[in-house]
Structure formats: C-alpha cells, structure tokens
Amino acid sequence: MHTSTEHDLIRAAKDGYARQYGAAPEVVRFAPGRVNLLGEHTDYNGGFVLPMPLGLGVAIALGRGGAPGELRITSGEFEGEALRRASETATGAWSDYVLGGLKALVEDELAQTGLMVFVDGNLPVGAGLSSSAAVEVCTIRAAAELFGRNVDPVDLAVMARKVENDFVGMPCGIMDQFSISVGAPGSALFLDTRTLEHHPAPLPDGYNFLVIHSGVSHQLTDSGYATRVAECKAACAALGVEMLSDLTVDDLARIDAIAEPLNRRARHIVTDNRLTREGLAALEAGDAEAFGRLMIESHATERDNYEITVPETDAQVEAAVALGALGARQTGGGFGGAIVVLVAEAEVERFCNEFQDRFPATRVLAGI
Numbered sequence: 001m002h003t004s005t006e007h008d009l010i011r012a013a014k015d016g017y018a019r020q021y022g023a024a025p026e027v028v029r030f031a032p033g034r035v036n037l038l039g040e041h042t043d044y045n046g047g048f049v050l051p052m053p054l055g056l057g058v059a060i061a062l063g064r065g066g067a068p069g070e071l072r073i074t075s076g077e078f079e080g081e082a083l084r085r086a087s088e089t090a091t092g093a094w095s096d097y098v099l100g101g102l103k104a105l106v107e108d109e110l111a112q113t114g115l116m117v118f119v120d121g122n123l124p125v126g127a128g129l130s131s132s133a134a135v136e137v138c139t140i141r142a143a144a145e146l147f148g149r150n151v152d153p154v155d156l157a158v159m160a161r162k163v164e165n166d167f168v169g170m171p172c173g174i175m176d177q178f179s180i181s182v183g184a185p186g187s188a189l190f191l192d193t194r195t196l197e198h199h200p201a202p203l204p205d206g207y208n209f210l211v212i213h214s215g216v217s218h219q220l221t222d223s224g225y226a227t228r229v230a231e232c233k234a235a236c237a238a239l240g241v242e243m244l245s246d247l248t249v250d251d252l253a254r255i256d257a258i259a260e261p262l263n264r265r266a267r268h269i270v271t272d273n274r275l276t277r278e279g280l281a282a283l284e285a286g287d288a289e290a291f292g293r294l295m296i297e298s299h300a301t302e303r304d305n306y307e308i309t310v311p312e313t314d315a316q317v318e319a320a321v322a323l324g325a326l327g328a329r330q331t332g333g334g335f336g337g338a339i340v341v342l343v344a345e346a347e348v349e350r351f352c353n354e355f356q357d358r359f360p361a362t363r364v365l366a367g368i
C-alpha cells in the first residue's frame, strides 16, 4: 500500500522543482485523487454520484521565470521536460492537463511571464482514480495562489471540467473535478450533478473501503468512454428526454422498449441513480451491510447494462464477496482500472492477504 502523504508529496514536488530548475518554487499545492463509491457514468447524464477523496494525489510546484509565454513542465513520474507555449493547443501529452489548467485561469498573465512547473504524485494513471482531474485541479489551485486569484472550490471544479472537455477533448462529466476540489477527506460527497447541490455523507464506523488496482489499466481517451456518451445522447433522443436522469426506474418499461444497446445504457443510468440515492440513505443510517449490497448491484449493472467492466474486474469483484467483503464494484470510468471493496476493519488484513494470493497482479492502493 502507498504510504506517501500529502506532506511527502509536497516535499517531493519542492525538491524536484529545485533539482530541475535550480531555485525554490514560489508555491506548492496538493490535490487528491478520488474513488467513486456509487453512481458511475451518471454525471454526464444529470444524475447522482457518491465519490470521496483519497490520500493519494498530486503535488505541483510553480514558479515564475523564463521567456514570456514559455512553460517548462516536468514530472517526477514521466521522463523529460516538456517545453510548451501558452498559445498551444492540446497535443495528447500528459502536460496538456497542466497547460490547459494554466490557460483556463491565467492566460493573460502567461503572456507577461514564463513559468516553471514540477508535478509529483502517486496516483496510478489509468486506474479510474482521476489522476488527470487531480492535475487540473492542482494546477489551477497553485496558479490561483501564485497570481493572487481567489477561486471558489465549486467554480474551480467547473473550470477544471471545462479544461478536460474543451481543451483536452474528453467529454467527461463533473464528478472528478468536483469531488477533488470540493470534497473533504474522511467523508463521501453526495452530488446532484444537474444542480450541483452537494453535501458530505458519513463513512460507516468499523469498516474500510479498500481501493485495489485490478492490474488492467484503461485509457479513457480511447473510444469506449466517448461511445457511451454518444449512446446516452442517442437514448435521450429515442426516449424524448433531455437527459437520462429525467427518467427513473418507474420508466423501465418504456426504456426497455427502445433499441439495443441504448435500452441497457439508459437502464444502467436510472438504476445507478436509484442505487446512489439508496447508498446515501445507507451511509446516513450507518448501515454498511446495505451499502455493500448496493455496491454489488451497481457492479452488475456496470457489467450487464453499461458493459464497462472487464473479465478481470468481474472475477475480482465476485471473489472479493466470496472472501467476505460486504460489497465490491469496479470504480471510475471503466474498462479496467480499480475496484473498491467494503470490508470490516477487523477483516482487512486477512482479506488483503487472501485476495492478493488469489490475484497476484492486483495492488491494494488505499484503505479508508
């Protein structure tokens, strides 16, 4: 399990910056990754989500210097320094998330100054834990501090999502940026993605949510995610609604009558919306067993209706439950990545040993 904390990452980013650029950074900021507990792919359908921030994350060190409009961007995780210009568009490189975040907040200032950026982090890429959103939010946080801008966390989330949609070109919803910017460690965040109404939800005492990398990495800019977004639009047209969250499980007969696979895509959205609402109630009641059952149901609809799971995560979720977990499901954008498992605290060690014996390619990343 990773043990680096926010404090360790901030230090690593500071040291990395000093090594790379031969000076101390002017500001260093942290942003966590997130794990989603319930409500998958509901966010671009105006639905409900229930994510929580992780201890894992990214830290970004920033300082002014160099020619106006020139950005030097280095990462402790990837080789080499990226030299970008503030006038550039996205190229598909990891540094796009930094460049996009900077342009979103301080495009005018970048014409006056150069910037040096060092990024460090411990969020595995392609694990469904929002490493890209963490970089976007962290970049904007650091730039806001450096240039003396006061940005409200909700506005920051909206801005970071725009970076992903309009600059990077990934048609995601707002869950990741919102939970990273607004969420607080130690609790889940219930969010209505249509109204942006949100409030914290308590985690059950005596239980841990384990975040386990399945060993299969995804690439959300591959076509799978965008295909689902397009299918939801087509399902809306077939059903005569603006957003799939205009419908509920009471509309399932109507939903089932439209063409395959659009009917199952819509069935997933209304089902996961129901499960997320029920999940909030279970957390508020401190009912871990009920929450676990909802996680299992959510994995089934991800697998059967939305078809975003892979054989490895299906097998791991099934095995986790057989090994005594209260619930388990694939989390995040899908097509692999991480699973999240709810286990009684007293069982965590035994569970992890038995699970990893059975699936040696998996990695327990966090326990909350």
Ligand code: GLA
Pocket: 036, 039, 040, 041, 042, 043, 044, 128, 130, 172, 173, 174, 175, 176, 332, 333, 334
């Ligand atoms: C990715 C996207 C989010 C959300 C999830 C799936 O993480 O960035 O907006 O759609 O997938 O729930």
